Amino acid sequence: MKVMAEALSHERLRVRFRGAVQGVGFRPFLHRMAALHGISGFVLNDPDGVLAEIEGSRLSHFLEAVRLEQPPLARIDAMEVTQLRPECQPGFVIRESAGPSTGAARIGPDAATCTSCLEEMFDPCSRFHLYPFITCTDCGPRFTISGALPYDRPTTAMAGFTMCPDCAAEYANPGGRRFHAETIVCAVCGPQLSRSMEDMAQILRSGGIVALKGIGGFQLFCDATNDTAVQRLRARKKRPEKPFAVMVADASAAGRVGVVGQVERALLRHTSRPIVMLRSRDAVAASVAPGLNCISVMLPAAPVHHLLFDAITARNVADVDRPALLVATSGNRQGDPIVIDDDEAERVLADLADLVVPHSRPIFARADDSVMSVIAGAPFFIRRARAFVPEPIDLGADGPPVLAVGGHLKATLCVTRGREAFVSQHVGDLGSPATMRFYQDTAHRLLAMLNVAPQIVGCDLHPDYRSTIFAESFGLPVARVQHHAAHVASVAAEHRAFNVGNGKVFGVALDGHGYGDDGGAWGGELLLFHGATWRRYGHLLPLALPGGDRAAQEPWRMAVSALAALGREAEAGARFPEHSYARQVARMVALGGGVPITTSTTTSLGRLFDAASTLLGVCTRQSYEGQAAMELEAAADGLRVLPRGYVIKANVLDFRPLLKVLLAPGMTARKGARLFHGTLVAGLAAWIGQAADDLAVSTVFLGGGCLANRLLTEGLVAALRARGLTPLLPRAVPANDGGLSLGQAAVARAQEVCVTLR
Secondary structure: OHHHHHHHHOEEEEEEEEEEOEOOOHHHHHHHHHHHHOOEEEEEEEOOEEEEEEEEOOHHHHHHHHHHOOOOOOEEEEEEEEEEOOOOOOOEEEOOOOOOOOOOOOEOOOEOOOHHHHHHHOOOOOOOOOOOOOOEOOEEOOHHHEOOOOOOHHHEOOOOOOOOHHHHHHHOOOOOOOOOOOOOOOOOOOOOEOOOHHHHHHHHHOOOOEEEEOOOOEEEEEEOOOHHHHHHHHHHHOOOOOOOEEEEOOHHHHHHHEEOOHHHHHHHHOOOOOEEEEEEOOOOOHHHOOOOOEEEEEOOOOHHHHHHHHHHHHOOHHHOOOOOEEEEEEOOOOOOOOOOOHHHHHHHHHHOOOEEEOEOOOOOOOOOOOEEEEEOOEEEEEEOOOOOOOOOEEOOOOOOOEEEOOOOOOEOOEEEEOOEEEEOOOOEOOOOHHHHHHHHHHHHHHHHHHOOOOOEEEEEOOOOOHHHHHHHOOOOOEEEEOHHHHHHHHHHHHOOOOOOOOOEEEEEEEEEEEEOOOOOEEEEEEEEEEOOEEEEEEEEOOEEOOOOOHHHHOOHHHHHHHHHHOOOHHHHHHHOOOOOOHHHHHHHOOEEOOEEOOOOEEOOHHHHHHHHHHHOOOOOOOOOOOHHHHHHHHHOOOOOOOOOOOEEEOOEEEOHHHHHHHOOOOOOHHHHHHHHHHHHHHHHHHHHHHHHHHHOOOEEEEEOHHHHOHHHHHHHHHHHHHOOOEEEOOOOOOOOHHHHHHHHHHHHHHHHHHHHHO
16 A cells, blocks of 8 residues: 555656755756755756756655755745656756746856855865865856856856866866866866965065956055055055955954944855945054945855965964954946956056056946945845845746836846845946946846846936937937936835835935936925825925035035025135135025025935035045945934924925024034034924825835934934834845936836836
8 A cells, every 4th residue: 555655646847946045056956955855856957947847745845855955056946837747757857958938037246255266176085176266056156157047057157168087087076066067177187376465565565566366356455554555545545534344264353353243243244245334443444445434345255255365374473462444445437347357457457557457257237336335233235245145035926027117326127027126236326338338238248148148228317328329229218207206106116105006106216316307406305105106295395406416526506505594605705715616606505585596406315424524524525426424424423403403384394493503603513513413314304204194104115315423323223213103224236326317217117017017
């Protein structure tokens, strides 16, 4: 009877695995699991994901074990099962990949070197000893070396490296960690660095600059404790004050550089190895992050980084208590994308670095390091790029395919397929021809890799953005989405709240700049969505915007605007004697009944930060975006609320009472920064809360670049929760313009659905 029951339970199933299942060791894992459970059949990659046929008994138990024990880098989103006739063939094999089909597969993101590979790399008895391109199925490059799907060696940057007998044997060994690891190579058969680790270490120890090819492009390194070296890098890169990131050897060294909490530690050690913003302990040269109280720190992401620290430490035995700290920044000229080509590096980076070190493994997709902070107890993107792309965002419902092209600054692109949204790596500001080429290539590569033909293109409302012009070049219907509506829609989309028929979506956009429906400069907006349509429900009090876009680079102009709003424009010349145009700008901002009549206006919270920062003497001229606001945040050591520091009237929030107090005699930068942040939080919470009550909503979606300010965002979240509201922050993409493409895609998709339903 037992034999008969087993025979009856014998079956064969075809299983389609969807998700992050290519390039993550899934086929070798399935092979090992099949051997363990006595299952026969086969598995292969194809452009739809991973396809397997499994035969045996208790197959449901086998599939549950696969789901629970999947590889570290894998993510199974769906298992589609079809019943087949048993074939009774013994063994389980990995077959050659199938040809193209519907293109529903995706490649996994790059992953930092795993512990097992690190142990081998530093083991003198290992054939991988000190080899800088060691990988296995659990680690190494994926997205940045992939040319097409399915993910197999011939479609990657590894195609030009023929496996030696030892690597071929490991590749074919079902019991090994490199069984069907497409990136497997060694010193005999794999890529090589052009210079030794000792050469690089010597340059860095002597205060020089090294350009080293990494995973997503070249990086520039120098000693972060050597102020002369850091200043030299700033001068060569034409980056006078924007903070640099610091790479350290391990989490212990990170704790000496910055304050590392539990969430920060987990982020630093994550396989994505992002740059993580920490509160600074002042362990590096002041020129690394001038004027700020935070420091951006990352751990090594590739074997070559570990070897570099090892080489530096080997000659630094007398200073074992002083860990090596290296500035690590993108290898590029100011305004251009990160360099990935070896020949280009010799031309471009030779002027920036004392030593340029390429290697012979090509990079197919350039990607800067991702940057994250911890805000309100959870990870928060500042820049989403290497090791997170191309992970999709689940929108919660199927929809038509869309391409969204983002904005002009911090540009990204987004492609939707089914219920998933794929946001590209950070491209950057579209001000240079090189970045524009990178941007266009990224769009076409993303569409090709996902096998998507968009039905509609989403873009910004601004008619002159290069991204808008690019959207129009496709000859498809274009959905023009107002900048701040896209910010709110982005947050709602990742929280699966932005679907047709889901009712009202209420949000606030706290931002630096965006082209408004009325042609003005917006940036502090209450927005209400009904399906795919939105309206402006409230805004900050408009202030004059003298000089238009120049005001963003010269925050003293917004301080003059604030003076004019208080009827004190005559003080401009005396308060800002270093700016010869201050009196002229003050006269230009002639006020009539509180409304500027000779200049444009803005409702931007970012520009309000600029005004406050300058009035308090913190920052009067910006060399990078957000500098005035970041330095003002650094000046504050807490929050203090000014009673009656704001006025709300007809859904317009007016902070002129606060600005007046900031001008009081004896007001210090520290005291003023506390007052500004605390009163800002109180005023925004009251304004949002009042609107939420009027609209009978309890959930508030918070978006916009100002949310990178930790004091502001954590204070606002706490204040809104105290009012019984549920504030939701962006977690899957940046709150800044790097998240615009997701919001545009969500709105465009909803508009297309509405058209279809009519």
